[in-house]
Amino acid sequence: MRARLPLPFVAQLKHLMPRGLLGRTLLIMLVPLVVVQAIALQIFYGSHLNLVSRRLSGAIAGEISYTVDIVQRLKDPAEREWALQLARNEFVLDIKLEPGAKLLPQKRINILGPEDDDLAQALTERFRVPFTMDWTSDPQSVLIQLQLADGVLDVKAPRKRLATGTIFLFVGWLVGSALLLFAIAAMFMRNQVRAIRRLARSAEAFGMGRDVPPIRPEGASEVRQAATAFNRMQDRIRRFLAQRTEMLAGVSHDLRTPLTRLRLALAMLPRTEDLRDDVTEMTADVEEMERMIGGYLAFARGEGIEQAESVNLALILDDVAAGARRAGTELEVNVPAELTLKLRADAVRRAITNLVDNARRHARHVVLAAAAQGRSVQVTVDDDGPGIPADKRESVFRPFESGSSGGTGLGLTIARDIVHAHGGEIVLEDSPMGGLRARIRLPV
Structure with a gap:
């Protein structure tokens, strides 16, 4: 053996x-x-x-x-x-x-x-x-x-x-030749590894939605090939996103035109006793369709062409909380005065707004909190609603899998896409308040 x-x-x-x-x-x-x-x-x-x-x-x-x-x-x-x-x-x-x-x-x-x-x-x-x-x-x-x-x-x-x-000459020759070969190998390998590290940093930054210039191919032929393939992939992804956004923008425009005519037609109808309820319901349906179209367009557009920059996350969370309070939500905020990190402000605002909106539709009290934890920032949205069973928490992130009536099924999907694009993660957990907790981790 x-x-x-x-x-x-x-x-x-x-x-x-x-x-x-x-x-x-x-x-x-x-x-x-x-x-x-x-x-x-x-x-x-x-x-x-x-x-x-x-x-x-x-x-x-x-x-x-x-x-x-x-x-x-x-x-x-x-x-x-x-x-x-x-x-x-x-x-x-x-x-x-x-x-x-x-x-x-x-x-x-x-x-x-x-x-x-x-x-x-x-x-x-x-x-x-x-x-x-x-x-x-x-x-x-x-x-x-x-x-x-x-x-x-x-x-x-x-x-x-x-x-x-x-013997001393021989030992000196052995040690000297070993050190010389080691130094030469270290110098050449350092250049090769530098190119690989540059490629890794660019891939990580591009995956987080940052504007990354094309990589200059250098190093060994395999490393040059990988850099060239990354540049081509980057161009293809950008063209795909641009084409998808333009297509959805055109579809949204085409759909909003007849919806606008319907809204005008409903506004010109006489407000008689017999038609008042029907007109109100039809107007609400048109508004709901416009809201759904806006959600679909936001999902297709993703984060658009917005570039990441250093912003104070606490200000974004205060803006989201102010909007929720204007909508009549009882919301508590526990956020430090300064939480600066590099992100796309509008995209992150949209993601957290979706989470807060999802919470306030099902609960009476919502708590929005954030804290720095090492090299990351954690944002939590807690509510006292009915929550979501553990076996269904992953499915609600799928497109059009709305967990409630009246939703488009895209809020959590958009939120997860935005968080993942920033290199973070989002999970749903049991809340200490008895409902659902949405926890976001964003790297600093």
């Missing part, structure tokens, strides 16, 4: 992964690069460098062993000095003998690299006597002391004969 990683480890690994495209792409490029260079370093360090270091250490230990053998065979001090001088000249070792001296214990200090370990191993194999090494006192030499039977042998070996400087 194939082994699987534990779920907590996978979740933690996903949590550590970068969220953005730039970070993930650079991680995908950096991890294989680091792994490859680590393998190359291990191959070099584990084979070539160790082999060279062992050979250099073995050569030094062999030269010292050869010198010690000669010195121990000679008993005359002059001959011993001649042998030590010969070793200095031939082996380039500063070597001398201290007769009768005793080797003092010394703490070994490890250095970076295998040189000290390899030299210690070579001396151990060559000599069966105590010895010490000092790699830190002299930056140019390595100080070696060996305890012989008749004294201490001091050897000062040149560090360059033991150190393999290529």
Whole structure:
């Protein structure tokens, strides 16, 4: 069976992964690069460098062993000095003998690299006597002391004969090349991601109904293709909205002409006892038809060509409340003095007016409230009416699905379209007043 990683480890690994495209792409490029260079370093360090270091250490230990053998065979001090001088000249070792001296214990200090370990191993194999090494006192030499039977042998070996400087050059090349490649990749990927982010911002702004200029295609061919497709989509949507608005405006005009003639004809009829009730009812029907035509036109027009700008939402809500009070509605307003955000004022006024009108048709008391919540503003319309069952709250947002008699079935539809066009959301909930709550969230 194939082994699987534990779920907590996978979740933690996903949590550590970068969220953005730039970070993930650079991680995908950096991890294989680091792994490859680590393998190359291990191959070099584990084979070539160790082999060279062992050979250099073995050569030094062999030269010292050869010198010690000669010195121990000679008993005359002059001959011993001649042998030590010969070793200095031939082996380039500063070597001398201290007769009768005793080797003092010394703490070994490890250095970076295998040189000290390899030299210690070579001396151990060559000599069966105590010895010490000092790699830190002299930056140019390595100080070696060996305890012989008749004294201490001091050897000062040149560090360059033991150190393999290529390791630092190799590590520097690995790190430098990795950083250079990473910087180049980050620079190019940043340009590609910048184009994608610009496309995302433009799409978000256009989805919220803002006037977005065409995007200049740049970056990789796929990103250019996406930007070009977005520009074409934007043009098609604008043409479609303009054509739909013009068509509905023409239909509305054509329908209002005969309705106007009917209104004039009804106004010219004599107000006799027999006709007064009929004329009143027919006049109300004509007004209802005009109101329905206006609602259909508003639904088709959507938000029109109005551009978003920074406005005080509190002033809009006060205007809506004033209109509802003029219509005889008992309405309470709980709104702070300042709620500034970027939106289309007329469209938002229409959406909230539709919600308030829907509430006042079914309730005696309505409460309009608003408050800032983090990076959004929440607007609520509460009433004490009968409310709407939970299983029917989604259906009332559909066009022509009026929840009451006398409505066009477009009020909530228009309100939701406007809120969604601003990047917000609208939901229907149970109200603390016992009726229905319409809650709107608008991003700041």
